[in-house]
Amino acid sequence: MSEGATPETVQQAMTRAARSLDENGLAYSMRDVRRLMTAALAIKSDRLTLHLRDDLPPEVRIVFDAFCARRGKREPVSRILGGRLFFGRWFKNSSHVLDPRPETEILVERALQGDFDNVLDIGTGSGCIALTLLAEKRDATAIATDVSPDALKTALENAVSLEVSDRVTFVVSDWFHSVDGRFDLIVSNPPYIHPTEMNALSPEVAQCDPHLALTDFVDGLTGYREIAAHARGHLHPGGRVLVEIGPTQAKAVHKLFVNAGLVSIAVHPDFDGRDRVIEGFLPDS
Numbered sequence: 001m002s003e004g005a006t007p008e009t010v011q012q013a014m015t016r017a018a019r020s021l022d023e024n025g026l027a028y029s030m031r032d033v034r035r036l037m038t039a040a041l042a043i044k045s046d047r048l049t050l051h052l053r054d055d056l057p058p059e060v061r062i063v064f065d066a067f068c069a070r071r072g073k074r075e076p077v078s079r080i081l082g083g084r085l086f087f088g089r090w091f092k093n094s095s096h097v098l099d100p101r102p103e104t105e106i107l108v109e110r111a112l113q114g115d116f117d118n119v120l121d122i123g124t125g126s127g128c129i130a131l132t133l134l135a136e137k138r139d140a141t142a143i144a145t146d147v148s149p150d151a152l153k154t155a156l157e158n159a160v161s162l163e164v165s166d167r168v169t170f171v172v173s174d175w176f177h178s179v180d181g182r183f184d185l186i187v188s189n190p191p192y193i194h195p196t197e198m199n200a201l202s203p204e205v206a207q208c209d210p211h212l213a214l215t216d217f218v219d220g221l222t223g224y225r226e227i228a229a230h231a232r233g234h235l236h237p238g239g240r241v242l243v244e245i246g247p248t249q250a251k252a253v254h255k256l257f258v259n260a261g262l263v264s265i266a267v268h269p270d271f272d273g274r275d276r277v278i279e280g281f282l283p284d285s
Helices: 010-023 029-041 045-051 058-072 077-081 104-112 128-136 149-161 195-200 222-234 250-259
Strands: 083-086 089-092 118-122 141-146 168-172 183-188 235-244 263-269 275-281
Touching (some): 029 045, 104 128, 104 183, 104 275, 118 128, 128 168, 128 183, 149 168, 183 222, 222 235, 222 250, 250 263, 250 275
Antiparallel strands (some): 083 089
């Protein structure tokens, strides 16, 4: 603690920090503060209540205050902590990958409802989709691509951490350009934000997620055009495509899939009832 600093309990420090974040206009400030304090104390989240009346050690206060200062500048908690839980597993993030979102878990859930032995993940980023599928299905294999070699380095670290690195191959590829073979399942969360919508993004997204993972700088549909154009050449008969979409894109992506010859196309909603995932099948014959 710096000279003259007032001693605080853990609870008092959290209350002080939450008030400061509130004044900066951040919602759910106490939730964020609890996560940051847990990390600063290096304890499990369910142990925090046992320490609320403890004096906050000076060295912990320095770390905690630094965390909160970063949050006050609208850096997401997951970026501050270096990762987040996705489908119950910890995924490291970096400045080169999209921060995994809870909505993407819907795509994973839908994928797990069907059979597959091999997966192609286009634009894997942190690897959260492909690696989760491998962790859930222990006999499956995957190829995970990204145009960014730095993103693939983060994905590889996650693969090693999840002990699935022996079943995934990472390929630097612009869409399907360096992809060979056919798959039971193609998955993707492509950059789908329209360039005109970028200015409306929250600072947490606009300042911290790589823009290459957010938008195609065209109309938000480039990825779906690429996937629709190459699905038939990279799916086994009866294989599936699952893509995450923006909530206004279902009609356009549905049309692309129909024109590509996919069948049994279905749109799946997110937690708020918004269109979020589109699924299509290659005919058996």
